[in-house]
Amino acid sequence: MTHTGTNSAHNPGATLGARYRQAFDAAESGGDTLVFPFLTAGFPTPEETPELIRAALRGGAAGLEIGVPFSDPIADGPVHQTAYTQALAAGASLDTALDAVRAAREFAPDAPLTLMGYLNPFLAVGATNVADATDQALADPPGAAVGEPLAPLARMAADAGVDGMIIVDLPVEESDAARDVLAEHGISLIYLLAPTSTPRRIATVADKASGFIYLVSLTGVTGAREQVAADFEQFVGRVRALTDTPLAVGFGISRRQHVVEVGKLVPAAIIGSALTNTIASAPADGRVAAVEHYLEVVTGRRSEETSA
């Protein structure tokens, strides 16, 4: 019930958002901009995922977003749609994502790990037969109705070592029950804000957020872009004015130059489609090396000129 509940099993004693706080504190006190790569669990195959995750961490990832593929990803562009379809065809499931989390946790005990996906596959873990549902469950409004079914998932995710969850289609309006259920297991519900978010929405999210707030850099779906959105700085300013919660930016970030640029405004950058593209275009026996190399470049450990 408490927001400082403990994670069970693999990370005893962790408080809500502790690993995020540790990482963001380091970045904000003069360290490098954090890079959180997003990897689709099961892409290109479930077997390869743990090794790709270790490669990303070796290459300099400060933490990870591990994506659970979904059949109907309405906020994703073509790159992730294709990755999800391919992962699902290869047999990926929530278990693939939790295996990936375990692999990452073992390799990097302090790295903040975030599970990211759409609501329906998360709900399916705790779905009860309609005939068995309680009268209360049948009377709850929609937001409350999606809280309790997340409990089995929250338990499994906490055991695997998850610090936070991003649920793309769970806006703040519907999130209270889910947030409480996750918090009981020591997991932060990570909220998103977009350039279209009103001041009132920003304030509401700021009030409920733990871990970090995910700023969507542009009005659009996921996918690599040539440039960071022109109005991003103004957007960060509007959010900064209302919250001290750490901020990370995602959508459209693909190059070292982008990381440096947004790093002047926020302490963390999330990179998705560009990394997925890197994996997709590498030869089958070169994917691990390509991921490690890509992370070295975007984190500034290796200069872009020497990239092959």
Next chain:
Amino acid sequence: MSTASLSGVRESGAFGPFGGQFAPETLMPALSELEDAWEAAQTDPAFRAELDELLRNYVGRQTPLTLAPRLSERLGGAQIWLKREDLAHTGAHKINNAIGQVLLARRMGKPRIIAETGAGQHGVATATACARFGIECIVYMGAEDVRRQALNVFRMNLLGAEVVPVESGARTLKDAINEAIRDWVTNVRTTHYLIGSAIGPHPYPMIVRELQSCIGREARDQMVEQIGRLPDAAVACVGGGSNAIGLFHPLVDDPVQLIGVEAAGEGLNARHAATLTGGSPGVLHGTRTYVLQDVDGQITEAHSISAGLDYPGVGPEHAWLMQTERAEYVSITDDEALDGLKLLSETEGIIPALETAHAIAYAAKIAPTMSQDQHILIGLSGRGDKDVEIVRDALAQRGG
């Protein structure tokens, strides 16, 4: 329903545990804006007057209520009445919603409209309404549906709309909605997403229901006028469920049995689109409702001979009407729907849409069990001209 606030954070519209707003953050302010615009329009006499004028003189409302004497005689039971949405402009009920939402988009100052379409009826209705007001119109349509409904694609093009074939997934209605939502996420500041059914995040299910409720309101008055009382049962097909909710809503407090007919496709144990009768609760396209899904929560492909019913979700209010047992939901197979289409065509000289044929087929099942002084009201949601090629091929394949 919830009341709007100007804050941008509000209680979302719920039908018991169904409905709500499960949408990406980028869209949430647009949903608030839409809700505010709708509430303002509802209380604005000028909006109602303009909508009523268009419904009367452009759409052709009210639509007739037709007694089906030869069909009733053939079935040998209840008297069957048809609410003739097939006679509305563009040949289906979809225009009621399209006109209303285009007026709303104009109020919001959105110069660009996007829509999804399955059979093409909603796409044609939206293209029509946009042409009437000179608004840019883009219609997303599954590539498989583009193939199945080539004539409707051409109609949309004639009306000045751009039709974008969607190649992802099963390349049908669900995938068209995904792509329309992606467009909206990207262009939300300039664009209104004109959803064609009573689905999606709040306030869409409420808006579409209100705009389609003219069907039930008129039918209710017309029944009373023609037989002096209400029907015993009202039957309508349900894909997303817009014509059904439009028929049911004005009758929901009356002693009228409400029956929604879903598409059982090749059978409930095979490929089908019967979400309420064969699915389970979940979240799809911004709303909590019944969906077709596997044990991992992945949405499964729907199948129906009728492109307009080929959807693995359903309007959240139907899920609520089922849970509260106010309405009953049943299903009809592809084969039975073909029989229903032939039956109405031969007995009454009315070729219904394949979607509508599901309602005919179910009414044909129950009418013989009822007495001749009982009455069934069928929502004749659309005409079948668009389907004749599919019907010809399907009948040839099964031998008539």
